[in-house]
Amino acid sequence: MKFYNSMIMIIKKSKNLDEIHSLAPDFVGEKEWFFLYWIAYIKLINRGRISTPELCKIIPISQQTISRRILELEEKKYLNRSAGSRGGDLELTPKAYVHLENVFQNLQHVFSSKSCVEQFHGKLKTGMGEGAHYIKKKNYLKQFKSELGFEPYFGTLNVQVNPDMYEFLNKQLKNFKQTIIQGFENGSRTYGDVVCYFVTIWSENKPDDKVPGALLLIQRTSHKPFVCEFIADECLRDYFPIEDDDEVFFEFRKC
Amino acid sequence: MKFYNSMIMIIKKSKNLDEIHSLAPDFVGEKEWFFLYWIAYIKLINRGRISTPELCKIIPISQQTISRRILELEEKKYLNRSAGSRGGDLELTPKAYVHLENVFQNLQHVFSSKSCVEQFHGKLKTGMGEGAHYIKKKNYLKQFKSELGFEPYFGTLNVQVNPDMYEFLNKQLKNFKQTIIQGFENGSRTYGDVVCYFVTIWSENKPDDKVPGALLLIQRTSHKPFVCEFIADECLRDYFPIEDDDEVFFEFRKC
DNA sequence: ATTACTAGGTGACGAGTAT
DNA sequence: TATACTCGTCACCTAGTAA
Numbered sequence: 321m322k323f324y325n326s327m328i329m330i331i332k333k334s335k336n337l338d339e340i341h342s343l344a345p346d347f348v349g350e351k352e353w354f355f356l357y358w359i360a361y362i363k364l365i366n367r368g369r370i371s372t373p374e375l376c377k378i379i380p381i382s383q384q385t386i387s388r389r390i391l392e393l394e395e396k397k398y399l400n401r402s403a404g405s406r407g408g409d410l411e412l413t414p415k416a417y418v419h420l421e422n423v424f425q426n427l428q429h430v431f432s433s434k435s436c437v438e439q440f441h442g443k444l445k446t447g448m449g450e451g452a453h454y455i456k457k458k459n460y461l462k463q464f465k466s467e468l469g470f471e472p473y474f475g476t477l478n479v480q481v482n483p484d485m486y487e488f489l490n491k492q493l494k495n496f497k498q499t500i501i502q503g504f505e506n507g508s509r510t511y512g513d514v515v516c517y518f519v520t521i522w523s524e525n526k527p528d529d530k531v532p533g534a535l536l537l538i539q540r541t542s543h544k545p546f547v548c549e550f551i552a553d554e555c556l557r558d559y560f561p562i563e564d565d566d567e568v569f570f571e572f573r574k575c
Numbered sequence: 576m577k578f579y580n581s582m583i584m585i586i587k588k589s590k591n592l593d594e595i596h597s598l599a600p601d602f603v604g605e606k607e608w609f610f611l612y613w614i615a616y617i618k619l620i621n622r623g624r625i626s627t628p629e630l631c632k633i634i635p636i637s638q639q640t641i642s643r644r645i646l647e648l649e650e651k652k653y654l655n656r657s658a659g660s661r662g663g664d665l666e667l668t669p670k671a672y673v674h675l676e677n678v679f680q681n682l683q684h685v686f687s688s689k690s691c692v693e694q695f696h697g698k699l700k701t702g703m704g705e706g707a708h709y710i711k712k713k714n715y716l717k718q719f720k721s722e723l724g725f726e727p728y729f730g731t732l733n734v735q736v737n738p739d740m741y742e743f744l745n746k747q748l749k750n751f752k753q754t755i756i757q758g759f760e761n762g763s764r765t766y767g768d769v770v771c772y773f774v775t776i777w778s779e780n781k782p783d784d785k786v787p788g789a790l791l792l793i794q795r796t797s798h799k800p801f802v803c804e805f806i807a808d809e810c811l812r813d814y815f816p817i818e819d820d821d822e823v824f825f826e827f828r829k830c
Numbered sequence: 831a832t833t834a835c836t837a838g839g840t841g842a843c844g845a846g847t848a849t
Numbered sequence: 850t851a852t853a854c855t856c857g858t859c860a861c862c863t864a865g866t867a868a
Contacts (some may be wrong), residue, residue, distance in 0.1 A: 350605040350606050350608075350609040351605050351606075351861090353605075354605040354607075354608075357678070357681070357682070360685045361681050361684070361685060364684055364685060369831065371831090372677055372832080372833070373832075373833095379863080381863095382862070382863050382864085383834095383863090384833095384834075384835090384862080384863060384864080384865095385861085385862060385863070387833060387834055387835095388834075388835095388861095390833095391833095391834080408585070413739070413740075414695070414737075414740040414743035414744070415737075415739035415740070415743075418739050418742055418743050420682060420685065421686065421743070421746065422610070422688075423682070424679070424682040424683075425677075426612070426616050427612070427675060427678070427679040427682065428679075429619055430615045430616060430619060430675065430679075431675075431676065431679060444740055450760070475847090480671075482669075483672050484668070484669050484670035485668075485669035485670070486668035487669070488613050488670075488672050488673050488676070491676065507835090512611075526835090527736065534864090541635055542839090552620060561759050569610070605841090626851065627851080627852070627853090628850095628851080628852095628854090636843080636844090637844050637845085638844090638852090638853095639843075639844055639845080639846095639852095639853075640843060640844070641843080642852060642853050642854095643842090643843090643853075645852095645856095646852095646853080739852090791862090794835070
């Protein structure tokens with residue numbers, strides 16, 4: 321239980337108002353925390369005085385509420401307004417930074433634990449055959465076999481994931497096990513490196529039949545955003561079987 | 576302006592409700608963000624199913640509101656509840672992690688900018704003379720002179736800062752310029768290393784007369800928490816002059 | 831211009847309770 | 850046990866406006 325304490329800077333509300341004040345005269349709620357966060361961030365880029373109408377343009381609350389919130393937080397010693405009225409220079413106290421830092425540290429834990437999202441999914445789409453074009457090259461093929469442990473089927477499985485998932489996936493990629501297939505030159509054309517991530521793939525049809533494969537990041541292709549290309553040692557379309565717009569699931573294999 | 580965008584995941588409210596829904600059907604407010612944050616953190620330590628009454632013990636909101644919030648966030652595709660009712664296993668979607676990560680990244684900016692708090696202050700207190708005891712040792716004295724550029728006055732200035740400031744100061748210390756004075760043995764006793772941070776010190780009396788000095792972290796002393804010991808090349812008590820409980824200000828010299 | 835007070839309307843919270 | 854509904858209350862937010 322004490323483990324949770326650092327996370328919760330908001331003491332559980334009680335029916336008795338006096339009790340709140342004796343327990344937490346400097347109570348900070350969600351809204352107040354965000355206000356401090358906004359101010360801290362704004363101070364990074366805009367040092368100096370900011371008026372409440374200016375803040376109002378940036379922060380999604382009204383000028384009146386901003387004014388009230390500043391007064392409250394000043395009262396509770398989270399803010400100092402060095403200059404008098406007329407665009408006073410807001411400053412967060414160390415007390416405020418301690419609150420921001422608590423959340424920051426917890427978020428560090430969240431994002432440093434690699435597997436905060438374990439499964440990804442998307443819809444099967446028909447690719448342009450670009451991926452297949454690459455895979456067929458003997459030079460790549462040899463490396464696939466040695467690096468991935470299988471000789472891939474001559475075609476890629478194109479899975480379109482939603483933008484948020486794609487964004488998150490991209491940011492998390494660095495945490496996952498990868499291998500790089502070296503590029504090469506073939507007369508006139510240059511074939512770039514291919515980054516492969518080790519994944520397992522499955523479909524709704526056979527949720528317990530997870531097939532090992534690889535997610536490819538072909539460096540030089542202009543592959544559409546939000547589409548991931550996968551390879552495996554057989555034709556997954558036939559294996560599962562699946563068709564366009566069917567849901568495809570995948571997860572990264574542990575390092 | 577576009578610089579601000581990543582910070583604001585809460586679209587400014589509008590009078591027209593329809594407008595909100597067309598602009599941001601998946602609006603996440605402060606409370607909702609914190610809810611996702613709490614769930615993310617709880618999932619780190621307690622993988623598996625959690626019931627709403629259990630969450631209620633941890634999160635400072637009622638079971639009813641937790642239930643309602645889960646439904647809302649499920650509706651907006653921030654949460655998935657894999658199992659049916661009866662303690663369903665909550666899971667954040669990548670969309671939710673993107674929101675958490677935005678705030679996380681902004682906090683990284685806040686805390687990586689070294690000088691988010693520039694000035695510290697506290698009240699002058701009379702020390703136990705422990706600091707002075709150390710400074711008098713010739714072995715330390717020599718090093719102070721070479722490392723700090725001055726021969727310190729035979730006594731430390733003890734400044735008591737409030738707990739929040741002390742906590743924040745401690746966490747931020749690693750960002751500041753320091754030098755280590757090597758410890759030594761003197762027959763029976765061992766004198767530990769002393770970490771010195773380069774600071775400037777001033778008082779309310781002479782706000783423009785900032786005196787260079789050093790903040791000492793004497794490794795082996797059991798110096799009271801929340802008290803910082805400073806040295807300078809003269810007796811600061813007489814120089815300013817200041818007495819017990821007077822406010823003393825200090826800031827770290829830039830690297 | 832700015833800050834901040836008052837007043838009024840609304841949305842959110844939690845108690846009680848059905849399922 | 851659990852989840853989630855209804856409903857009364859209240860806190861909070863914004864508009865208007867004073868200073």
